[in-house]
Amino acid sequence: MSDIGVDGWANPLRSPADRRLPRIAGPSGLVIFGVTGDLSRKKLMPAVYDLANRGLLPPGFSLIGFARREWEHQDFAQIVHDSVREHARTPFRKEVWRQLSEGMRFVPGDFGDDEAFKKLRETVDELDVTRGTSGNYAFYLSVPPKFFPQVVRQLKKHGLSDAPEGSWRRAVIEKPFGHDLASAKELNQVVHEVFPPDQVFRIDHYLGKETVQNILALRFANQMFEPIWNRSFVDHVQITMAEDIGIGGRAGYYDGIGSARDVIQNHLLQLLALTAMEEPSAFNAESLVTEKLKVLKAATLPADLGRHTVRGQYSAGSQGGEQVIGYLDEDGIDPASKTDTYAAIKLGIDNRRWAGVPFYLRTGKRLGRRVTEIAVVLQRAPHSPFDSTATEELGQNAIVIRVQPDEGVTVRFGSKVPGTSMEIRDVTMDFAYGESFTEESPEAYERLILDVLLGDANLFPRTEEVEESWKILDPIEEYWQKHGRLAHYPAGSWGPVEADQMLAQDGRSWRRP
Structure with missing residues (x-):
């Protein structure tokens, strides 16, 4: 979509300061729960690589996978690599991959595992130091809706949802958001107890x-x-x-x-x-x-x-x-x-x-x-x-x-x-x-x-x-x-x-x- 040229209707992909320049994310990281699923493999991981390949992610961007697998960090990086090679939209470039893969980490565990969430907290803190993510993290819940409350409460319990001063923490939730009005209201209440409404991003990929x-x-x-x-x-x-x-x-x-x-x-x-x-x-x-x-x-x-x-x-x-x-x-x-x-x-x-x-x-x-x-x-x-x-x-x-x-x-x-x-x-x-x-x-x-x-x-x-x-x-x-x-x-x-x-x-x- 090109610049529209009507007052107040500039292309949202363009910076207000210079519409010719793309918007670039600041220091940040992404944590994906349910990282072994089809959505993550076919859409999320390739999208992260494509953003990096287009120069829209910061050099220190970090990607953390959380799932019930006995993987090491290098195993996770290989999974991402294979997903990118198969599904990415943009060409594979070794220098882009090398920089991106240096910020990849994996945390094994299930959603009720307190030790796993403690390890996730330690990983986030480590990346703040080694990659300069500045405490900015989005938590992507690519999991069945029944697990949403458990995951967000674990994030709260282990201090992961609390943003350090000057930083942000956001929740990204896939559809369906409830199965009727009553369940949607209940789920909204649970999520908003942990994340402010303006920090909750409900994905409708359309x-x-x-x-x-x-x-x-x-x-x-x-x-x-x-x-x-x-x-x-x-x-x-x-x-x-x-x-x-x-x-x-x-x-x-x-x-x-x-x-x-x-x-x-x-x-x-x-x-x-x-x-x-x-x-x-x-x-x-x-x-x-x-x-x-x-x-x-x-x-x-x-x-x-x-x-x-x-x-x-x-x-x-x-x-x-x-x-x-x-x-x-x-x-x-x-x-x-x-x-x-x-x-x-x-x-x-x-x-x-x-x-x-x-x-x-x-x-x-x-x-x-x-x-x-x-x-x-x-x-x-x-x-x-x-x-x-x-x-x-x-x-x-x-x-x-x-x-x-x-x-x-x-x-x-x-x-x-x-x-x-x-x-x-x-x-x-x-x-x-x-x-x-x-x-x-x-x-x-x-x-x-x-x-x-x-x-x-x-x-x-x-x-x-x-x-x-x-x-x-x-x-x-x-x-x-x-x-x-x-x-x-x-x-x-x-x-x-x-x-x-x-x-x-x-x-x-x-x-x-």
């Missing part, structure tokens, strides 16, 4: 994606879009996150959670808030949260949850030319499981801008292809001078923000077909990140880890946002538990027919990305 941040640029840096971004011109909005994979090895986490809690409560409601919010007064955490919260608080559920929500579960089918098994046949899944692998809901936003405009959110696994997009579908022209035969294939204008995998924006509109007759057909204009910029987009975790080290909370959901999101989803989950029928769909399709019927009764249909 908010670190360039195309998600570009929603703000698209809307507020361009005069052509914002005047029509309202109920007078918009017919409806569709927000889709589709995956073409199954649950993989996540049965222990996924079963009992489901797609609505796993994706809609965080990713999709955040995308909805960014799409529907009013212009913030500035690009800072407080202003963004204020406007997003207004949207979440104004969100309304449909009167008939049976007609306007759908949950489904994939069965066996064909995916990419191969036969794949159904959800109930996946390893580790209870054959009687009612967990949803697909969810679609309709929401309204009760404010002046969006009154009467439906927002349709859907997510699912084993769908037709991997895609995340926001489609703002416009109303049809109020009057057409053309014969119906000339426009019979004409759809509705749409502005589509492609979040992944082909990042960019598509505008769909009608155009005359070359020839002697007046025939109008839908065409598209495409903006693609990969074609328009020479700069390569950083991975979401690069941006988010750097923001944590800088204390920049712009892209991190606050406590109130998490709780408001659960207030939206909880009534739907409760309805599904009591009355909702579990629909089924074959793997490789675009979901259950009930989801198509949900829109058809409104005179609409899902986009096929």
Whole structure:
């Protein structure tokens, strides 16, 4: 994303003093709990290396791994090395690796082991001296949510959460943050007993994606879009996150959670808030949260949850030319499981801008292809001078923000077909990140880890946002538990027919990305 050039809307990746210079973290270290997991191996460790390779980490940056493994420091460094070589975005450079690896340490133990946390405290103190980390540490909880309270209390017990004067200590927490409103509130209370709210960073990696941040640029840096971004011109909005994979090895986490809690409560409601919010007064955490919260608080559920929500579960089918098994046949899944692998809901936003405009959110696994997009579908022209035969294939204008995998924006509109007759057909204009910029987009975790080290909370959901999101989803989950029928769909399709019927009764249909 280039500099936006509107007062108060400079590219947040640029220093306020000089937008040509990247922001660089000061003396600091990162402690990763659950460092042996897939997230750490495939995303966090490579992101740390990529930041170092781009010159965005201080020379003395330190990385501490904590896990139940009998590793020495050099064993951990080798694990990081292998992860970097396999998953890093930037080229491997020996001099960068040598400097980074000198600050790597490993502490073996489990989360209830007091001796392990004493050793962690000693390691932190040692790195302050040998690497000049100045007491600044972020503790990344890449662990199942049930362990969050235990880890943060151990950090408090052993003085690790208490920042020395002039330093900082921060907690980084992965989703899901609770499984309903009550558990989220309880977890918030536990975490805030140890870390101040402004030092708690809840990771939603979607908010670190360039195309998600570009929603703000698209809307507020361009005069052509914002005047029509309202109920007078918009017919409806569709927000889709589709995956073409199954649950993989996540049965222990996924079963009992489901797609609505796993994706809609965080990713999709955040995308909805960014799409529907009013212009913030500035690009800072407080202003963004204020406007997003207004949207979440104004969100309304449909009167008939049976007609306007759908949950489904994939069965066996064909995916990419191969036969794949159904959800109930996946390893580790209870054959009687009612967990949803697909969810679609309709929401309204009760404010002046969006009154009467439906927002349709859907997510699912084993769908037709991997895609995340926001489609703002416009109303049809109020009057057409053309014969119906000339426009019979004409759809509705749409502005589509492609979040992944082909990042960019598509505008769909009608155009005359070359020839002697007046025939109008839908065409598209495409903006693609990969074609328009020479700069390569950083991975979401690069941006988010750097923001944590800088204390920049712009892209991190606050406590109130998490709780408001659960207030939206909880009534739907409760309805599904009591009355909702579990629909089924074959793997490789675009979901259950009930989801198509949900829109058809409104005179609409899902986009096929």
